[in-house]
Amino acid sequence: MAVKDRERLLHFYEDMLRIRFFEEQVRDVLYPQRLFRGSSHLAIGQEAVAVGAVHALQAEDYVISTHRGHGHAIAKGLDLQRMFAEIMGRRTGYDRGKGGSMHLADASLNFIGENPVVGSNTPMAAGLALAAKLEGNGRVAAAFLGEGALNTGAFHEAANLAALWSLPVLFLCENNLYAISVPLDKSSALQDLERRAEAYGIPGRRVNGMRVMEVYDAVSSAAEATRERSFPSFLVFDTYRFEGHHTSDKQTYRTQEEALEEFRQRDPIHILEFEMIDDHTVPIPTTIEYRDRIRAEVDAAFEAALAEPWPAPEDALTGVYAEGGE
Ligand SMILES: Cc1ncc(C[n+]2csc(CCOP(=O)(O)OP(=O)(O)O)c2C)c(N)n1
Numbered sequence: 001m002a003v004k005d006r007e008r009l010l011h012f013y014e015d016m017l018r019i020r021f022f023e024e025q026v027r028d029v030l031y032p033q034r035l036f037r038g039s040s041h042l043a044i045g046q047e048a049v050a051v052g053a054v055h056a057l058q059a060e061d062y063v064i065s066t067h068r069g070h071g072h073a074i075a076k077g078l079d080l081q082r083m084f085a086e087i088m089g090r091r092t093g094y095d096r097g098k099g100g101s102m103h104l105a106d107a108s109l110n111f112i113g114e115n116p117v118v119g120s121n122t123p124m125a126a127g128l129a130l131a132a133k134l135e136g137n138g139r140v141a142a143a144f145l146g147e148g149a150l151n152t153g154a155f156h157e158a159a160n161l162a163a164l165w166s167l168p169v170l171f172l173c174e175n176n177l178y179a180i181s182v183p184l185d186k187s188s189a190l191q192d193l194e195r196r197a198e199a200y201g202i203p204g205r206r207v208n209g210m211r212v213m214e215v216y217d218a219v220s221s222a223a224e225a226t227r228e229r230s231f232p233s234f235l236v237f238d239t240y241r242f243e244g245h246h247t248s249d250k251q252t253y254r255t256q257e258e259a260l261e262e263f264r265q266r267d268p269i270h271i272l273e274f275e276m277i278d279d280h281t282v283p284i285p286t287t288i289e290y291r292d293r294i295r296a297e298v299d300a301a302f303e304a305a306l307a308e309p310w311p312a313p314e315d316a317l318t319g320v321y322a323e324g325g326e
Helices: 003-030 047-055 070-075 080-087 121-135 147-151 153-164 212-229 256-266 268-278 284-306 313-317
Strands: 062-064 111-113 141-146 169-175 204-208 233-238
Touching: 003 047, 003 070, 003 080, 003 212, 003 268, 003 284, 047 070, 047 141, 047 169, 047 212, 047 268, 062 121, 070 080, 080 284, 121 141, 121 153, 121 169, 141 147, 147 153, 147 169, 153 169, 169 212, 204 212, 212 233, 268 284
Parallel strands: 062 111, 062 141, 141 169, 169 233, 204 233
Antiparallel strands: none
């Protein structure tokens, strides 16, 4: 393997571990200790999509995400400490502690942010792509969406406009088989999801979302085509969410065997580790070193965020756009 390819693969590996350990910390520490209120939507099992896709884009490209966006944010380069701080409502968080787990954003990194209204980020991606096209800056706008979001009107309006106006949008659909408790075969008339944008003239491609290099290669070529032709692309990644819909989900709609069996056989991090060890990219002790180092990095970010200040009462009046009357 060429040195450059090896470095790239190890970089992907680090980011996938970062996402996994960050979310395990949310699951195992922040949620049970009630360090934030409500629930958080974890994408454990979907790390290869976030990392492979975001790293196939350029830093200037826009990424716009969903309610399940920690991984997209980390892959786009957001700071772990500020992410933890935001989730825990601290003043130093990305939204000064007012947004939480589902509203992480950093425009300086072109991570336009998470959006909990399902499907709503797809017309925003079309808007970002329209701006890029008018400015002629060569950027593309990538919108992540779940397979459930394919059934929203917003997605179809966005796909239609993106094709009609020839906009450089990448629709990146993560098919994790469930929308909350509803399995794919109960929500979509067509199971070949990659055909869902054909009506707008947008060709689709189905990709193994558990193999980071396959995701990277597919998004690289789709992004290149979208950038060159200024026309949308649509990719569907086969993946699986190993955790519940959110941290409070009792998961009565699937068996633990299903979740655990999938976990064992299709874990994207295990797949990558196995392949790297098998083709002598790294020996086993190196994977252990990587795991220890990234876990320590995530722990340190969490501890530092935990020591950060709460918003002051007067902060409640900043960053709000409605003006009070007399
Ligand atoms: C417009 C809208 N309708 C319903 C909801 C409630 N809701 C939150 S997540 C979700 C399921 C989304 O499924 P999918 O798009 O497949 O994403 P996943 O949760 O699997 O990542 C629903 C229906 C919402 N947030 N927004």
